[in-house]
Amino acid sequence: MANDHFVKFENVDKSYDGKQLVVKGLDLDIAEGEFVTMLGPSGSGKTTCLMMLAGFETPTNGQIYLDNKVISDIPPHKRGIGMVFQNYALFPHMTVYENLAFPLRVRKIPKDEADKKVDKALSMVSLQGFESRMPMQLSGGQQQRVAVARSLVFDPQLVLMDEPLGALDKNLRESMQYEIKHIHESIGVTVVYVTHDQTEALTMSNRIAVFNDGKVQQLSSPDELYERPVNSFVAEFIGENNTFAGEIIDSSGDQCKVKLNSGTEILANPIVAKAKGEKTTVSLRPERAIIDPEKEMDNNHKGKIEEVIYHGDHTRLRLDILGNKEFILKVPNSSNRIDIKAGREINIGWNSVDCRALDPK
Amino acid sequence: MSQKQILSSDGIPLEESLKKAERKNKLKAVLLVAPLFLFILIIYVFPIGDMLFRSVDDRMITKMLPKTFNAMEKWDGKDLPDEEVYKGLYDDLTFLKKNKTYGKIIARLNYEKSGFSSLIKKTVRKINKFEEGNYKEQFIKVHKRWGKNEYLVALKNTAPNWSYAKYLKGMDRKFDQDRNIIQVEEDRRIHKILWLRTLNVAFWVTIFCFVLAYPISHLLATLPMKYSNLLMICVLLPFWTSLLVRTSSWMVLLQQQGPINDLIVWIGLAADDNRPELMYNVIGTFVAMTQILLPFMVLPLYSVMKTISPSLMRAGKSLGGTPLVSFVKIYFPLTIPGIGAGCLLVFILAIGYYITPALVGGASGSLISNTIAYHMKSSLDWAFASALGTMLLVGVLAIYWVYNKLVGIDNIKLG
Numbered sequence: 001m002a003n004d005h006f007v008k009f010e011n012v013d014k015s016y017d018g019k020q021l022v023v024k025g026l027d028l029d030i031a032e033g034e035f036v037t038m039l040g041p042s043g044s045g046k047t048t049c050l051m052m053l054a055g056f057e058t059p060t061n062g063q064i065y066l067d068n069k070v071i072s073d074i075p076p077h078k079r080g081i082g083m084v085f086q087n088y089a090l091f092p093h094m095t096v097y098e099n100l101a102f103p104l105r106v107r108k109i110p111k112d113e114a115d116k117k118v119d120k121a122l123s124m125v126s127l128q129g130f131e132s133r134m135p136m137q138l139s140g141g142q143q144q145r146v147a148v149a150r151s152l153v154f155d156p157q158l159v160l161m162d163e164p165l166g167a168l169d170k171n172l173r174e175s176m177q178y179e180i181k182h183i184h185e186s187i188g189v190t191v192v193y194v195t196h197d198q199t200e201a202l203t204m205s206n207r208i209a210v211f212n213d214g215k216v217q218q219l220s221s222p223d224e225l226y227e228r229p230v231n232s233f234v235a236e237f238i239g240e241n242n243t244f245a246g247e248i249i250d251s252s253g254d255q256c257k258v259k260l261n262s263g264t265e266i267l268a269n270p271i272v273a274k275a276k277g278e279k280t281t282v283s284l285r286p287e288r289a290i291i292d293p294e295k296e297m298d299n300n301h302k303g304k305i306e307e308v309i310y311h312g313d314h315t316r317l318r319l320d321i322l323g324n325k326e327f328i329l330k331v332p333n334s335s336n337r338i339d340i341k342a343g344r345e346i347n348i349g350w351n352s353v354d355c356r357a358l359d360p361k
Numbered sequence: 362m363s364q365k366q367i368l369s370s371d372g373i374p375l376e377e378s379l380k381k382a383e384r385k386n387k388l389k390a391v392l393l394v395a396p397l398f399l400f401i402l403i404i405y406v407f408p409i410g411d412m413l414f415r416s417v418d419d420r421m422i423t424k425m426l427p428k429t430f431n432a433m434e435k436w437d438g439k440d441l442p443d444e445e446v447y448k449g450l451y452d453d454l455t456f457l458k459k460n461k462t463y464g465k466i467i468a469r470l471n472y473e474k475s476g477f478s479s480l481i482k483k484t485v486r487k488i489n490k491f492e493e494g495n496y497k498e499q500f501i502k503v504h505k506r507w508g509k510n511e512y513l514v515a516l517k518n519t520a521p522n523w524s525y526a527k528y529l530k531g532m533d534r535k536f537d538q539d540r541n542i543i544q545v546e547e548d549r550r551i552h553k554i555l556w557l558r559t560l561n562v563a564f565w566v567t568i569f570c571f572v573l574a575y576p577i578s579h580l581l582a583t584l585p586m587k588y589s590n591l592l593m594i595c596v597l598l599p600f601w602t603s604l605l606v607r608t609s610s611w612m613v614l615l616q617q618q619g620p621i622n623d624l625i626v627w628i629g630l631a632a633d634d635n636r637p638e639l640m641y642n643v644i645g646t647f648v649a650m651t652q653i654l655l656p657f658m659v660l661p662l663y664s665v666m667k668t669i670s671p672s673l674m675r676a677g678k679s680l681g682g683t684p685l686v687s688f689v690k691i692y693f694p695l696t697i698p699g700i701g702a703g704c705l706l707v708f709i710l711a712i713g714y715y716i717t718p719a720l721v722g723g724a725s726g727s728l729i730s731n732t733i734a735y736h737m738k739s740s741l742d743w744a745f746a747s748a749l750g751t752m753l754l755v756g757v758l759a760i761y762w763v764y765n766k767l768v769g770i771d772n773i774k775l776g
Contacts, residue, residue: 056675076678077687089676093694102690103680154681 003067006032006190007053007158012062014048014214022048024214026062030192032157035184037193037201040211041237049211050160050194055079066158077106082151082159082189086166088143090135096122096146097131103154121153124183141172148180152189161193165200177203198238202226210234226285231272232358235283242289242327244282248357251276255352258282262323267298267352272359279360286316286328288354291340297349303327305344315340321348409754416747419524422469425462426453430520438514446513447496451488458485474515480506527748552732552749559729562646562718563711569651570658570707571700578662578699583671596659604653608720611649615640615721641723649717654710658703665699701768709757729753 007030014023023045030036038046051057052064055076063070071079091099100121104114122128125145135143144164151159161180165173181204184191195201201208202222209219210233218225218234229235232243249265250257256270258280266282273280290297303321312333317340319327329348331340340346367375423430428449436442457463463485470477487503500507507513518540529535529542533550537543544550577596581589599607614621622636631637639645669692677687715730722728729749736746 054675054679056678075684076675077681077683079679080681081679083676083679085672085676087670087672089670089672091673091676091691102677102682106680106682106686150680160679 003032005029005065006034006067007192008065009049010063010065012049012052012059012064014045014052014057015060021060022214023052023059026214026216028209028216028219030190032190033188035181035191035193035204035206037195037205037208038211039195039198039201039208039237042196044211045214046194046196046209046211047162050162050192053158053192054081054083054160080154080156080158082154082156084144084147084151084159084161084164086163088135088147088164090143090146090150092135094135095131096127096133096135096138099135099146100150100153103150107154117153117155121149124152124187125149125179140168141176144168144176145179148183152183152187156189158190158192161191163195164193165195165197173200174203180204202238210237212237228271229283229356229358232281232283232361235356235358240286240328240330242284242286242324243361244284244322244324245360246280246282248273248276248278248280256357258357260322264301264322266301266322266355268355268357269353271356273357280357281359281361283356283358284350284354286330289329289348289350291329291331292347293349298352299355300347300349302345302347305340305342305346308340308342319346319348412747412750414747415744416527416751417523417525418744419519419526420522422466422519423522425457425466426450426516428452429516433517433520436517438510438517441497441508441510442513444495444497447500447507450500451491451496454481454485454488458488470516470519473519474512476506477512477515480504480512527745528752530745531749531752552729555727555729555732558643559712562643562650562726562728563708563714565647566650566654566711567658567704567708569647570655571704573651574655574658574662574703575696575700578659578666581659581663582666582669593663596656599653600656604716605720607653608649608717611645611652611717612640612721615645615648640721641726643722643726645721645723646718646726646728649721650711650714653717654707654714657706657710661702661706662696662699665696665702669695697768701764705761705764708760712757712760713753 007028009026009028012023012026013021015021026045026049028049038049040046048057052059053066053071055071055074059072064072066079066081091102094102097118100118101114104117109117118131119128122130125148127142127145127149130138130142130146135146138146147164148161151161164180165176168176177200180191184204193201193204202225205222207219207221208225210217210225212233218230220228225234226239229238235241236243244258244260244266246258246260246266248256248270249259251270251274254269256268256274257265258268259265260282268280268282293300301321303319305317306320306325307318309316309318310333314333315331317329317331318325319329321327369375369378371378373381426449429446430449432446432449433442436446454463457466463481467478467481470481483504484500484507491499518536526536530545531552533545533553534542535545577592581592581596583589584592613619616622617636617638617640619639621639622631625631626633626636639648673691673695674687677691678684682690713730714728715734718726718728719731719734722731730753733746733749733753736742736749
């Protein structure tokens with residue numbers, strides 16, 4: 001039976017200098033076999049969490065459990081956690097084979113068995129035949145795969161990846177994302193992945209923990225995170241986002257009325273700010289607003305096109321609407337596209353469900 | 362030969378127009394390098410060439426006794442030479458006496474065979490009274506050694522313009538009368554001891570430096586910037602202090618009434634009236650040289666360690682290697698280029714070190730460089746000093762060659 005608390009952070013604090021907390025009272029549960037991504041801007045504490053899990057940093061306070069055992073007192077080499085480092089950390093003086101055999105050799109696994117494991121790990125990343133190469137002779141993508149294979153070769157239950165794709169170019173990064181995702185699916189190992197790239201996080205993860213300011217802001221599945229952000233930081237950080245600042249003037253169940261700073265009143269979905277008189281930031285995804293909606297929508301407003309940016313598969317419009325001059329609208333580039341030009345006035349509408357009243361910024 | 366010549370667009374062969382285009386740049390490069398090249402030529406190549414030359418140059422005596430050697434060419438060395446040789450000797454010595462330059466040959470000949478000093482002096486004193494003709498008899502009358510074959514053979518042996526006798530002397534060997542190479546008398550074999558001591562000191566100083574420098578360099582490379590800068594200054598401070606001051610401060614510390622001896626007595630390792638000699642012997646040389654050469658080990662090690670990513674050790678540990686295993690299998694092999702550079706540097710510097718052993722080494726702690734200096738300054742046997750210097754140079758080159766074979770010079774990293 002899968003363990004829902006395979007990795008457990010319990011009220012973990014971390015401070016490096018005794019003055020500032022990098023991680024504040026962190027609680028986090030990761031289930032066995034899950035692919036969890038820690039996502040956040042730099043300095044948000046995500047890498048620190050990973051390092052504490054790997055054993056290279058000690059929590060200032062709180063406990064970390066791995067498979068129901070406290071691991072704070074276990075040194076890194078006894079934790080049995082595979083790790084892929086940011087710059088791969090392949091041993092430059094060893095061949096690919098020796099790199100992969102290192103964790104097996106220190107575990108005193110017999111040579112023929114080790115050879116099999118190395119072969120299996122290399123075939124997993126389609127690098128058979130590269131055994132005798134030195135890391136310097138490999139391309140960035142190949143080095144990355146060796147690093148992944150090395151972290152898996154000794155069959156760890158948990159693999160940590162610290163921004164492993166950061167140094168690769170865009171195309172390679174995308175194909176590696178799928179590759180890592182498929183490896184995870186095929187062997188069912190638990191993966192904790194750290195990145196600051198939200199596309200990467202959305203592509204690969206079962207669940208994403210959004211970090212900011214030493215705290216997990218939201219831990220949920222990618223679609224949940226995008227569709228239903230719980231606060232304005234998450235809404236801003238994941239995907240594109242249009243915001244209006246205002247104050248709730250009326251609230252009834254799943255709908256509320258927000259009076260914007262420009263004076264207009266709109267209908268919104270009360271998520272964080274619910275009570276009358278509360279300040280709020282209303283968040284709306286750019287693709288949720290529609291030009292000249294056919295069906296009746298509960299928010300309908302006029303805006304002026306300030307700028308038109310062609311993006312191939314879609315066109316982005318920057319609008320001046322309800323006092324927000326940075327309002328972005330995405331229009332798919334289909335054959336029957338309406339005539340859009342800068343300076344034109346258009347009518348746009350959106351549903352109050354998509355318009356989330358979050359905490360004020 | 363059917364290779365087609367590629368022409369550039371104006372019909373000139375491509376190779377030629379490329380040369381033409383690059384000529385100006387090449388000229389500029391040559392002009393930029395020329396001053397340095399000349400400088401190196403003047404301050405490095407010429408002196409070393411001169412040293413090599415001096416160590417084998419033996420023309421002085423040939424120039425001063427030209428007629429004698431001319432006459433000796435026909436002599437086979439078995440019996441006493443003919444009148445002709447003595448006539449030549451008479452002419453040469455008369456000339457030297459007139460110019461008062463015979464002093465030079467006395468030292469040279471006496472080195473070849475002792476006894477020549479008094480022989481020449483006495484002969485020169487009386488040479489004015491010689492009558493013309495029958496010089497052989499008159500020479501033998503002045504000093505009976507002129508009638509002994511061995512002296513005349515020794516004289517003939519100094520005739521060649523070039524000689525490697527100084528090199529033999531440096532190896533405690535010499536020519537006997539019949540030009541065979543033999544060892545010198547047992548109580549005069551001092552150079553072998555000196556060479557071995559020099560190698561021994563250089564070896565151990567290198568080892569001590571390595572043992573001390575490795576942890577320091579590691580600390581330097583891994584500490585946060587503000588601490589490592591301070592530590593770096595501590596390492597470099599000796600560099601900015603005069604060598605003489607550093608050595609003298611060791612003399613203060615190591616002397617018999619000095620603080621280190623006080624400490625040893627206070628701990629109870631030695632009695633107050635039986636304080637150990639820490640200076641004017643090989644211990645002083647070891648201690649002072651290790652301290653002085655330490656930066657030369659620290660700097661290459663540091664620059665190599667600085668490039669080793671800390672994530673490599675972390676990777677080693679996360680893969681299950683204990684800290685010791687990770688160090689031995691990962692960190693240490695990666696520092697070998699720095700170790701090689703540092704050891705080579707320290708060893709080569711140590712093998713030719715002069716001031717420190719001269720000041721704190723005493724008799725039992727002095728090295729080959731001190732002997733070279735002695736022959737340069739005191740005994741004025743420049744040829745011998747040059748020969749020793751050349752042997753040292755060859756030794757260093759040999760070490761370099763062995764090192765290149767073992768480690769590979771490409772694996773050296775100085776920064």
